[in-house]
């Protein structure tokens with residue numbers, strides 16, 4: 001059997017949000033390769049005496065993935081854990097892993113996204129909202145247009161902002177989003193908003209207000225934002 005890779009979502013931070021399917025994959029793996037925050041989320045599942053646990057950064061990851069792939073024997077497994085759901089806002093890395101390991105050797109195991117937890121806390125269902133991530137390295141102009149279109153048409157939006165402290169022109173955090181919406185003609189004093197930081201961890205915070213409040217306000221990189229235009233509608237109305 002070829003070298004197998006599990007690409008696993010491990011939830012937004014609390015071990016309580018790590019699924020049994022994710023735990024199974026991790027326990028089966030000789031190698032576990034991940035970012036510091038993600039590895040901390042699954043620390044209680046790891047057995048460092050038997051597994052090789054490798055911490056990577058954006059800069060070092062490619063070399064490590066290739067090195068592990070080269071070292072793995074047939075029948076060995078590797079897990080690359082991702083924060084939240086691996087199918088949301090992770091494709092730049094997942095696509096590279098598919099390239100290195102080959103599609104047929106990769107099993108993708110979904111997790112609970114920070115977006116889902118933000119939806120639950122704000123009571124804005126994901127099916128009534130535009131779900132968008134700005135946390136990408138690629139161009140975000142089309143995403144900004146989609147955001148504006150959604151807000152204009154009265155939809156809610158659940159989004160991940162883009163922290164880019166080394167190049168502020170690429171930064172698209174809550175304050176930038178508020179200014180962008182105002183400059184695009186939206187009445188940001190009438191738009192309800194939630195910002196959640198450090199979801200599911202003991203540092204979790206909730207900000208609730210209007211979009212204009214966000215101007216000049218700083219939030220953690222680890223934050224999700226909800227523009228709440230939801231209209232509740234029960235089955236009694238149909």
Ligand SMILES: C[S@@+](CC[C@H](N)C(=O)[O-])C[C@H]1O[C@@H](n2cnc3c(N)ncnc32)[C@H](O)[C@@H]1O
Nearest residue numbers: 012083084085113114160198199221222223224
């Ligand atoms: C590369 S994206 C990964 C998203 C992840 N795959 C998910 O489904 O939540 C990283 C961003 O996810 C958001 N995020 C991840 N964990 C979070 C948490 N515990 N609380 C708030 N936002 C979180 C933040 O916006 C963070 O900058």
